[in-house]
Structures are given as structure tokens and as C-alpha cells.
């Protein structure tokens with residue numbers, strides 16, 4: 541039974557490895573290798589991950605099966621909202637309820653933090669993720685640009701409201 545916990549800076553290397561691998565597995569086939577390399581190098585380097593994990597406005601949740609990291613969510617405090625900056629489940633675990641469990645933990649943490657809403661940006665060409673977020677209650681809230689290397693792409697912004705008062 542996989543377990544869930546908050547990451548610490550000591551998890552930087554494992555997070556960098558799974559982050560880079562899942563990013564390439566998800567988007568590699570639809571993008572230029574040089575754009576992928578530029579983005580992955582900047583985002584998923586171990587030092588960059590350690591910096592983010594040391595940032596008080598950043599929280600990462602990890603799902604592990606024994607010693608093996610199988611999923612993660614990286615969250616940023618953004619005013620009265622929480623942004624899900626990254627949300628990845630390793631491929632053998634897709635469709636097995638891990639993503640739902642991780643999202644439940646993200647929404648619980650956001651409620652504990654008294655966030656008014658949770659939002660994310662997802663590539664417009666990522667239908668499985670869009671279907672998953674819609675299933676979790678997220679609704680369309682516009683679009684925003686995303687720069688992959690030198691390729692300017694369009695992300696869909698999705699959000700869920702938590703507090704009405």
C-alpha cells in the first residue's frame with residue numbers, strides 16, 4: 541500500500557530523477573528534443589529541486605511504494621490560492637487511484653491552509669490530465685502561455701474554489 545508524506549530537501553535527487561523522467565515520457569514524443577532538454581535541465585536539476593524544497597512557499601507531496609518514489613505534487617502558495625505547479629504519477633501507476641489519492645491530499649492541505657482556490661496550468665494537448673482534473677472538480681479558467689525551450693505553447697488554466705466566504 542503506497543504511503544504519502546511531505547518532501548524535505550533531502551528528497552531533491554529522487555524528485556529530480558522522477559520529475560525529469562516522467563516529463564520526458566509524457567511530452568517527449570510531441571516536442572523537439574532541444575526544447576525538452578533546455579526545459580528539463582533548468583527545471584529538474586537536483587540543485588533547482590533542492591532550492592524549491594527549501595522555499596517556505598513551496599510544498600511537495602510524495603507517494604512512495606516502499607522506498608520507491610511513484611508520484612509527486614509540487615505546490616506554491618500564490619496569494620490566497622495554491623498553485624499545483626507539477627503533478628506527476630509514474631506510468632505503471634496510472635489508472636490505479638494514486639493520482640486521486642494525491643489530489644485528495646493536495647485539496648486537504650489547501651483547506652488546512654485556508655486557501656480560497658487551487659489552480660493549475662495544463663498543456664492544451666494533454667487530454668488525460670485534463671480529464672483527470674475535470675473528474676476532480678477543476679473547471680476551465682482561461683489560458684496562459686508556456687515556454688518549452690524556445691517553443692511558445694498554450695496551457696489551459698483550471699481551478700477549483702474551496703471557500704465561498
Ligand SMILES: CC(C)(COP(=O)(O)OP(=O)(O)OC[C@H]1O[C@@H](n2cnc3c(N)ncnc32)[C@H](O)[C@@H]1OP(=O)(O)O)[C@@H](O)C(=O)NCCC(=O)NCCS
Pocket residue numbers: 562566627628629630633634635636637638639640661662663666667668669671672675
Ligand atoms: C495526469 C495523471 C496524474 C492522471 O492520473 P491517472 O491515474 O492517469 O488518472 P485517472 O486514470 O484516474 O484519470 C484519467 C482519466 O482520463 C481518461 N483518459 C485516459 N486517456 C485519455 C485520453 N487520451 N483522452 C481523454 N481522457 C483520457 C481516463 O479514462 C480517466 O477517466 P475515467 O476515470 O473517467 O475513466 C497521470 O496520467 C500522469 O501523471 N500523467 C503524466 C504526467 C502529466 O500529464 N501530469 C500532468 C501535468 S499538468
